[in-house]
Amino acid sequence: MLPLKREQQTSSIYPHHAVKKGKRGEAKWRIVFDGSSHEDHAPSLNDGIEMGPNLLPEILATLLRFRLYPVGIIGDIGQAFLQLIPNKRDRDLTRFFWYRVIKDKEGNYDTTREMITYRFTRLPFGLTCGPFLLSATIRELADMYKAEFTNAGALVENSTFMDDFAAGAENDDCVTKFYYELISLMNQIRLPMAKWATNSKQLKDVWRTDGVDFKGVTQTIGIDWNT
Numbered sequence: 001m002l003p004l005k006r007e008q009q010t011s012s013i014y015p016h017h018a019v020k021k022g023k024r025g026e027a028k029w030r031i032v033f034d035g036s037s038h039e040d041h042a043p044s045l046n047d048g049i050e051m052g053p054n055l056l057p058e059i060l061a062t063l064l065r066f067r068l069y070p071v072g073i074i075g076d077i078g079q080a081f082l083q084l085i086p087n088k089r090d091r092d093l094t095r096f097f098w099y100r101v102i103k104d105k106e107g108n109y110d111t112t113r114e115m116i117t118y119r120f121t122r123l124p125f126g127l128t129c130g131p132f133l134l135s136a137t138i139r140e141l142a143d144m145y146k147a148e149f150t151n152a153g154a155l156v157e158n159s160t161f162m163d164d165f166a167a168g169a170e171n172d173d174c175v176t177k178f179y180y181e182l183i184s185l186m187n188q189i190r191l192p193m194a195k196w197a198t199n200s201k202q203l204k205d206v207w208r209t210d211g212v213d214f215k216g217v218t219q220t221i222g223i224d225w226n227t
Helices: 059-067 088-094 130-144 150-159 172-189 201-210
Strands: 014-023 026-034 071-077 095-103 109-119 164-169 193-198 217-220 223-226
Touching: 059 071, 059 150, 059 164, 071 172, 071 217, 088 095, 088 109, 130 150, 130 172, 150 164, 150 172, 164 172, 172 193, 172 201, 193 201, 193 217
Parallel strands: none
Antiparallel strands: 014 026, 071 164, 071 193, 095 109, 217 223
16 A cells, blocks of 8 residues: 555656666666656645655675675565555556557557556556565565564565565575575565575576576676676
């Protein structure tokens, strides 16, 4: 549910621009919506919602905990914000304008000048409350299943910065066990994990057998890591 400051009429959110992100030859495009855009004499959506408290762990502390152990593992929650579903009564707040796209007889798509109002059924990028809602969701998940998933439940709260996860273990057996436990925990609310990396040869063999994609050279919360 979106944390509203007050009951009021807010402006729709607008497609702001497309952002290109490139790392190691890989390029991805993402449309960024401007939750701070507003019409004359009307507040923006970000003006009408609470940012929420900062629940993110300290980056330095997270990296130090990751380096405390000889074996490391990192992962990423795939399209994390889009996994969160706003309450139906809040979805009118996530309206946005888009041009109608039509399909011609040859099967090609053309963009018309007709404007249509849509609304998100998933949490969009560009809202000031996004980081809080994601962190709160992960904390609530860890707390709900801490008895069933002892290791993953205890570590995920302090080892997840936004959608990046980084943790360590004493040996190959521990990190492999932790991997399966983490997957099971995230599957409770269907949070897909991706972008795996580890320096454990045993876990890499498991991933090869299971067909899991992983990288040998990557980044750990912005820091380069050659596994």
